[in-house]
Amino acid sequence: MKINGIGSSATQSYISLGSHSEHADIALVNQPFTVFAIVANNSGPGPIMGHNDNNTINAGWLFDLSSGSGMRLRAEHASANFTVSVAIPLGSLYNSPMAALCFSCDGSHTATAGTAAAYYNGVPLSAPLSYTAGSGITGSDAAQTLYIGGNQPGMSGSASLTSAVEMLAVWRRQLTPGEVQSLSRDRLQLFRRRSQLRTIGVLPASSTTRSRRLVIAVF
Numbered sequence: 001m002k003i004n005g006i007g008s009s010a011t012q013s014y015i016s017l018g019s020h021s022e023h024a025d026i027a028l029v030n031q032p033f034t035v036f037a038i039v040a041n042n043s044g045p046g047p048i049m050g051h052n053d054n055n056t057i058n059a060g061w062l063f064d065l066s067s068g069s070g071m072r073l074r075a076e077h078a079s080a081n082f083t084v085s086v087a088i089p090l091g092s093l094y095n096s097p098m099a100a101l102c103f104s105c106d107g108s109h110t111a112t113a114g115t116a117a118a119y120y121n122g123v124p125l126s127a128p129l130s131y132t133a134g135s136g137i138t139g140s141d142a143a144q145t146l147y148i149g150g151n152q153p154g155m156s157g158s159a160s161l162t163s164a165v166e167m168l169a170v171w172r173r174q175l176t177p178g179e180v181q182s183l184s185r186d187r188l189q190l191f192r193r194r195s196q197l198r199t200i201g202v203l204p205a206s207s208t209t210r211s212r213r214l215v216i217a218v219f
Contacts, residue, residue, distance in 0.1 A: 015148040024051070024142035026170055027061035027075040027105075029134070034104040034175045035063045035073065038167040038187060046161030048101070049148045049168055051141040052076070059139040063103065065161070070127075071118060073103040078136030082109035086118040087127045098166070100184040104174040109134035117177070122184030124177055 017023070026033050037048050050062030058078040066072050072085040084103065102119040109115075111131035118125045148168065149161045167187055175183070183189065 017146040017148065019143050019145055021142060023146050023170065024144075025140050026051070026172060028107070028140075029109050029138055030107045031172065032105060032107040032174045034102065034171040034173065034180075036100070036102045036167075036169045036171075036175075036180070036183065037063070037165065039099050039101060039165055047147065047149065048161060048165070049146065050074075051144040051146055057139055058137060059141040060144050061141070065101075071101055071103070071120075073105065073116070075109060075134060075138065076141075077109070077134040077138045080132060080135045082134030083132040084116040084118075084129055086125050086129045088118075088120055088125065100187070102175070102180050102184075104180070106174055109138075117174075119177075119180045119184070122181035 025031065035049070039048065045065040047062055047064040050064070051060040052062035052074075058076050061073070061075045063073050064071075066085065070085060070087040072083065075082040084105065088101075100119070100121050102122075103116060104119075105116040111133040113129070113131070115131070116129060118129060149165065167190075169183075169190060
């Protein structure tokens, strides 16, 4: 699915999947989770996906690309958001036809090294991960909308992703390095694990934008 990035937060392009219990509360404290995305022809930073409400009720998360910090994952807390980021080879990403991006976290939301792992095309990134520990309460995001390619409409300073996104998947556990590598090489294996799927959706390609189909899976 092609996401046409628009700089204005009031008119940014995004896909809204609404709220649903199947993809709620993925990033709570003590809830291990993994986010995985196949991003093609990327030409600029922006949100990939998330239940992000800009700390309105201190619940939610965001997986994005940042021009300043590379690949980033954030979980909302009342006092300080848990954030983990890592530099990625942006030139390689933005000029490659396809890239597999992945973060996995143990759910502790601390700044301790090793509590999260980042992968680029199935390979653990050797660059040090930068952490900010989460502090303060964090609540349920069950009522929040899951957005792809943008933040909640109207958020100050939020840009849209400019990219073609082919696949998104979320697990309520940490994938092992071997699993991430295998998935990056053979993403179609998701369809061979139907018994493990909680939710799957396929948005059709657009004939007007000649975009790819977008597959969304929650495990």
